[in-house]
Amino acid sequence: MTSSMDISFIDRTLKTTGILALIVLAFGWLHYPFFDILAVFSGMIWGIINLYFLALLVRVAIRPEGPDKAAALGLMFIKFPMLYLAGYFLLKVTQFELAYLVIGFSSLFAVMILKVLGRVILGLDGNNKPNHNHHQQEAV
Amino acid sequence: MDFQAMISLGAPLGLGMAAVGSAYGIGRAVGSAMEAMGRQPEAAAKIQTAMIIGAGFIEALTIYVFIAFFVAMGKVG
Numbered sequence: 001m002t003s004s005m006d007i008s009f010i011d012r013t014l015k016t017t018g019i020l021a022l023i024v025l026a027f028g029w030l031h032y033p034f035f036d037i038l039a040v041f042s043g044m045i046w047g048i049i050n051l052y053f054l055a056l057l058v059r060v061a062i063r064p065e066g067p068d069k070a071a072a073l074g075l076m077f078i079k080f081p082m083l084y085l086a087g088y089f090l091l092k093v094t095q096f097e098l099a100y101l102v103i104g105f106s107s108l109f110a111v112m113i114l115k116v117l118g119r120v121i122l123g124l125d126g127n128n129k130p131n132h133n134h135h136q137q138e139a140v
Numbered sequence: 141m142d143f144q145a146m147i148s149l150g151a152p153l154g155l156g157m158a159a160v161g162s163a164y165g166i167g168r169a170v171g172s173a174m175e176a177m178g179r180q181p182e183a184a185a186k187i188q189t190a191m192i193i194g195a196g197f198i199e200a201l202t203i204y205v206f207i208a209f210f211v212a213m214g215k216v217g
Contacts, residue, residue, distance in 0.1 A: 010193075050199070054195055054196055054199065058195065059188060064178070064181040064184050098211065102204070105200070105203070
């Protein structure tokens, strides 16, 4: 089964959202206006890149062995001026409805919540329960 | 005070308040994460994951306020 909710959880969330974005782009425009679907897709991709850089930044800056200052500064330069500027230009594209950009951006968090909910419902993180089989084996 | 003047005053004020709230939230989250990592370095990966998720949600909240600010300022014209 899957591992506990470790650092790979973020990577798996990003991959799932990326696949969802491709599905939305591939099939969405058959039923909805193309620019609306493109706005949703752009919002999703921006959200994925944003969370990817946030995760990288946390990994290099907040760790037990101390921050890697050069890497953290480089990532900050990419994330804050450049990525946010790209987001600003996405807001300024006249063909894109603001609501569809927000839907695309929010879908990343919907995926994250659903993944966590799935883990809770399936009890994948319930590692506090005693392993009866192990005790039985020890007794034997 | 008319409607447009109220939006012109309230939207930047709301954006500023959201930015301050987010900064406070992220600051507390990072501080607590560092403290927890110092106490339990072997749990660093799990703490980092929780930290990234929390920071992502706080950042998203600020971005929503930023978008609401754009919508409000669009109404001002």
